[in-house]
Amino acid sequence: MEIFQIVVLGIVVLIILTVLRETNPEIAVILSLVTGIIIFVSILPKLSSVVEVLNSLARKSGLDTIYFVTTLKIIGIAYITEFGSQLCQDANEKNLASKIEIAGKVMIIFLSIPIIIGLVEAILSIMP
Amino acid sequence: MEFFKNWVVQVVNIAILAVILEMLIPSSSLKKYAKVAIGLVIMAVILNPILGFLKTAPSIEAQVFKSDYLLKNSAFEGLSEKAKEQTKILIAKEYKNRLSQQIREKLESLYNLKGVEVEIFMVEDLDKKEFGKINSLILHVKGERNFNKEEVKKLISAFYNVPLKNITIKEE
Known part of the structure; x- marks a missing residue:
C-alpha cells in the first residue's frame, strides 16, 4: 500500500520538523520542500495513468484536443502553484505566497481566454 | 434521431470527463478558476452541433x-x-x-x-x-x-x- 508509505513518511518528517523548527528553521524549510517533492514524484505514475484514461475517454467523446490540452494545463498550473504557495506559507513568507497565487490565476485566465473568445464569436454568429 | 443520439452521448461523456477533471484539481483558491475554464469547455461542446446546422x-x-x-x-x-x-x-x-x-x-x-x-x-x-x-x-x-x-x-x-x-x- 503506497498510501501507507506516504503517510508514514509524512508523520516521520512532521516529527523531525517540529524539533527542527525551533533549532534551525532554515533546514526545516528545505526538509519540507524535499518531502513534498518525494510525495509528488511518488504519485506521478498513478497520475499519468489517470491522464491516459482521460485522454482515451476524451478521444472517444469527440472532445477537440485543444480543449483537453488546455484543461490539463490548467490543472497542472493549479498543482504547481499550490505547491509553491504552500511552501512559501510554510516558510512564513505570506507575501510571496500570494504573489505566486496571483501568477497562477493570471496564467489560468490567459489559457482560458481563447476558449472565451471562441465561444463569444460562436454565440454572436448565431444571433441574427 | 441519429444526430440526437450522438449529441447526448457526447454531452454525457464530457460531463463524466469534467467531473473527473474537477476531482483532480487541488483544493485551493485556484479551484474556482479552473472550474470556470472546464465549464466553458462543456459549453463549447454543447454548442458545437447546433452550430453545425447554420451555414455561416x-x-x-x-x-x-x-x-x-x-x-x-x-x-x-x-x-x-x-x-x-x-x-x-x-x-x-x-x-x-x-x-x-x-x-x-x-x-x-x-x-x-x-x-x-x-x-x-x-x-x-x-x-x-x-x-x-x-x-x-x-x-x-x-x-x-x-x-x-x-x-x-x-x-x-x-x-x-x-x-x-x-x-x-x-x-x-
Missing part, C-alpha cells in the same frame, strides 16, 4: 486555435501588412494540419485504420467569420478493407459537422 456559423475550435495563436504571438499587431498576410496563411495551414492529424489519430484508435491520408477542403480565410468550416473531406485508405465505411463517415460527420454526402472514402 464559425467552427469554435478554429476560433479558439486562432485566438490562442494570436495571443501567444502578441507581436502580430506590429507586423507589416505583408507579414500579417503570411502569418494568417500559416495559421490556417497549421490548423489544417492539426485537424488532419486528429482525424488520423481518431481513425487509428477507434477503427484500427493505419496510414490514412486526409484531404481537407475548408474555409481558409482567417478574416472570414466561418474560418475553419470544413466543406468536404476525402479519406485515402491504403490496404485496409475490413471496415464499415458508413460508420466511419457517420463518426466524422458527427465530430466535425460535415454533411454526410461531402465525405468521400477512397480505397487504394
